[in-house]
Amino acid sequence: MSEIERTDVIVVGGGWVGMVAAAALASSSRSVLVLEARAGTDPRFRGELVHTGGVKVLRELGLADALERDGAYRAKGFAVITGRKDETLTLDYPEGYGLAMDHHGMVHSLRRSAAARPGVTIRTGQRVMDVVRDGDRVVGVKLADGSEVHASLTVVADGRHSRLRPLLGLDGSAELLSFTAAIRVDGVALPEAQHGTVMLSPLGPILAYEVGHEQVRMCVDIPTERAKGTKRDLAKLLTSEYAPHVPEPLRTHMLRAIAEGHVEMCANQEISTDRVAVKGAVIIGDAAGCPHPLCAGGMTVGAQDVASLRDALATVSAGSAAAVWDEALLLHERTRYQRSRGREVLSRALYDVFLAASDGARALREGMFRYWRASERSRSASMGLLAGEDARLASFAREYVTVMGYALGAIADEGKGASARETLARRWSLWSSAWSVAKQPLSRSGRFTWIEALRQLGKRPEAPVPHGTANAPTASATQSAPSVSAPPASERASSR
Numbered sequence: 001m002s003e004i005e006r007t008d009v010i011v012v013g014g015g016w017v018g019m020v021a022a023a024a025l026a027s028s029s030r031s032v033l034v035l036e037a038r039a040g041t042d043p044r045f046r047g048e049l050v051h052t053g054g055v056k057v058l059r060e061l062g063l064a065d066a067l068e069r070d071g072a073y074r075a076k077g078f079a080v081i082t083g084r085k086d087e088t089l090t091l092d093y094p095e096g097y098g099l100a101m102d103h104h105g106m107v108h109s110l111r112r113s114a115a116a117r118p119g120v121t122i123r124t125g126q127r128v129m130d131v132v133r134d135g136d137r138v139v140g141v142k143l144a145d146g147s148e149v150h151a152s153l154t155v156v157a158d159g160r161h162s163r164l165r166p167l168l169g170l171d172g173s174a175e176l177l178s179f180t181a182a183i184r185v186d187g188v189a190l191p192e193a194q195h196g197t198v199m200l201s202p203l204g205p206i207l208a209y210e211v212g213h214e215q216v217r218m219c220v221d222i223p224t225e226r227a228k229g230t231k232r233d234l235a236k237l238l239t240s241e242y243a244p245h246v247p248e249p250l251r252t253h254m255l256r257a258i259a260e261g262h263v264e265m266c267a268n269q270e271i272s273t274d275r276v277a278v279k280g281a282v283i284i285g286d287a288a289g290c291p292h293p294l295c296a297g298g299m300t301v302g303a304q305d306v307a308s309l310r311d312a313l314a315t316v317s318a319g320s321a322a323a324v325w326d327e328a329l330l331l332h333e334r335t336r337y338q339r340s341r342g343r344e345v346l347s348r349a350l351y352d353v354f355l356a357a358s359d360g361a362r363a364l365r366e367g368m369f370r371y372w373r374a375s376e377r378s379r380s381a382s383m384g385l386l387a388g389e390d391a392r393l394a395s396f397a398r399e400y401v402t403v404m405g406y407a408l409g410a411i412a413d414e415g416k417g418a419s420a421r422e423t424l425a426r427r428w429s430l431w432s433s434a435w436s437v438a439k440q441p442l443s444r445s446g447r448f449t450w451i452e453a454l455r456q457l458g459k460r461p462e463a464p465v466p467h468g469t470a471n472a473p474t475a476s477a478t479q480s481a482p483s484v485s486a487p488p489a490s491e492r493a494s495s496r
């Protein structure tokens with residue numbers, strides 16, 4: 001048998017989140033080995049826009065400057081073209097800026113930065129096939145050639161189609177929501193420069209953002225049943241059903257890009273998990289869950305996952321006992337769900353509202369626009385959630401209830417020319433939409449998070465907690481916060 005290689009931490013997957021993790025966990029006293037299956041980067045279309053919450057983590061880790069040097073473009077916020085004559089609602093990030101860049105360029109930049117850190121080794125062309133266990137503890141991984149690498153901790157960042165997630169016994173639920181047609185459009189700026197721009201079409205929303213000067217990426221949301229057919233069918237669909245809802249001059253450039261075939265299709269799956277940690281291993285990034293990409297939140301959640309893990313491991317050294325590593329993983333698991341549940345629910349709710357497939361969702365969309373028109377404060381509160389600066393479910397619940405109020409107002413105004421039955425049907429549809437949002441965390445073990453959210457609703461809103469402190473709760477905070485997904489270690493051991 002070949003000799004077993006040993007390291008302190010294995011990172012499976014050298015994609016965006018794996019590289020941020022390698023940079024964050026490396027130190028002169030801890031060796032980190034990254035095992036990436038591909039020789040280069042994953043060639044499929046992946047996210048490009050990182051919100052301020054994610055940029056904050058990149059900055060703390062000393063990775064943001066290199067990204068900017070390598071071409072990342074600053075984003076100031078979002079703009080929504082509402083469909084009302086000439087109206088664009090501009091929502092700026094409350095503070096700081098986002099970064100946008102071609103995904104593969106970003107991964108290459110992060111790989112260079114991570115490889116320069118002490119203790120980090122990155123090996124490409126190394127596909128991990130399985131985990132290695134000693135009893136109920138993961139002690140390493142097995143590679144395609146049958147060799148094994150052992151470590152105190154295995155961090156799994158192998159993406160949304162994670163091979164290792166089920167092998168670790170960490171099931172996730174996956175739902176195919178729609179498809180994205182990603183179109184690269186050059187030679188034009190957005191109507192609101194440096195603002196990710198949402199445009200509405202009857203079939204689905206379009207998100208466009210700049211990845212450079214006069215370099216625009218358009219992500220067109222296509223219903224699953226319309227995404228079938230040839231490239232020519234797709235080009236026809238984009239041209240006839242979506243392009244008319246795009247303002248000039250972007251539309252002309254979009255049509256040219258479609259005609260030249262600069263379109264890439266990608267499935268939009270929503271993946272949700274209840275647990276991310278087992279003894280000796282943890283899943284992070286898309287492997288731990290991913291929302292619909294309309295909110296462009298995947299990498300921000302991934303970066304915050306990494307920050308939470310780094311904080312939880314802060315007092316763990318290479319020589320620490322296995323139980324100390326496990327306690328840290330449980331702490332990370334608890335804190336990441338306190339943050340990520342809010343994000344998941346927000347992403348789904350915003351997608352439903354922009355899709356506006358029912359009377360209720362249409363009323364919510366109108367309510368949301370009214371709310372954003374109302375004040376700078378309302379726009380800022382919504383952007384705080386979107387940017388990942390404020391990830392509390394309670395904040396989301398507060399915003400949602402407020403938007404519901406505006407939506408009821410919109411239904412009442414529309415009802416002036418409608419029958420009582422029609423108005424009642426719209427109200428019923430609105431409540432159904434709200435219920436489908438609320439039951440998401442209720443239907444998973446995150447139900448306790450809703451209880452926590454309702455408890456917090458009664459409290460005065462706090463200023464967003466600076467990153468670092470938010471991810472490192474005090475002992476009392478962790479004791480009082482209801483556990484979202486982590487049963488006690490004894491229970492977990494027996495459940496396996």
Ligand SMILES: Cc1cc2nc3c(=O)[nH]c(=O)nc-3n(C[C@H](O)[C@H](O)[C@H](O)COP(=O)(O)OP(=O)(O)OC[C@H]3O[C@@H](n4cnc5c(N)ncnc54)[C@H](O)[C@@H]3O)c2cc1C
Nearest residue numbers: 013015016017037047048049128159285286293296298299
């Ligand atoms: C259409 C679309 C648009 C998006 N837009 C945005 C956006 O604008 N902003 C945003 O923040 N997010 C966006 N996202 C989400 C974003 O792309 C992901 O959150 C991000 O790529 C997750 O990074 P990851 O490292 O977890 O996974 P991945 O990027 O999937 O990387 C996983 C890596 O693991 C490697 N790997 C897989 N299996 C193995 C194995 N067995 N052994 C070794 N290596 C392995 C893969 O080769 C790959 O390099 C979008 C996603 C989609 C689908």
